[in-house]
Amino acid sequence: AQKITQTQPGMFVQEKEAVTLDCTYDTSDPSYGLFWYKQPSSGEMIFLIYQGSYDQQNATEGRYSLNFQKARKSANLVISASQLGDSAMYFCAIEGFSGGYNKLIFGAGTRLAVHP
């Protein structure tokens, strides 16, 4: 079974600053994937970034990077140069690769507010 913990219900950041959203996970699968999704107030779920458990390097996608620390079971999302449009809910999710299917288990989310 997999579990995701996001301990920050809400975060504030000043525009143009960097922010780190925390995510810790628990899994018994030897191989797994970690995802981050953004949910703006309009409601859609937007895929941001992926990290595989065997990837040697931390994933990056534009202003998003994933700080993956396997031994600590953490997969924090770093957003550099925050923009007002980054204000949204952010969800961390884990996918186990055993069992023949790849459902995602989501954390409770962190609400990020970017201030001008």
Place this chain on the structure above:
Amino acid sequence: DSGVTQTPKHLITATGQRVTLRCSPRSGDLSVYWYQQSLDQGLQFLIQYYNGEERAKGNILERFSAQQFPDLHSELNLSSLELGDSALYFCASSSHIQGGNSPLHFGNGTRLTVT
């Protein structure tokens, strides 16, 4: 635009009624997933289909059922609706059944309100 289409966008109905939510996956995606997002429960996995077959079940109530048709679109049926069923229901699709860096692509959701 994720390429996943969900209809209707909004649904308002009364307790005890039955509704059907529809999802068309991205072109080429064989896997369809249903998630429920309510205020107090977060995003909960309900069920997954792959190429017409049920592959995984999550926290899906017996009052709920789903299927995936030969053209790969999927329907989620919710019956004997209760106030607590009010939520945002997401459909997502992916190209793989298992693993890899293939993310789930979500539709915009159907917001169900039970009065």
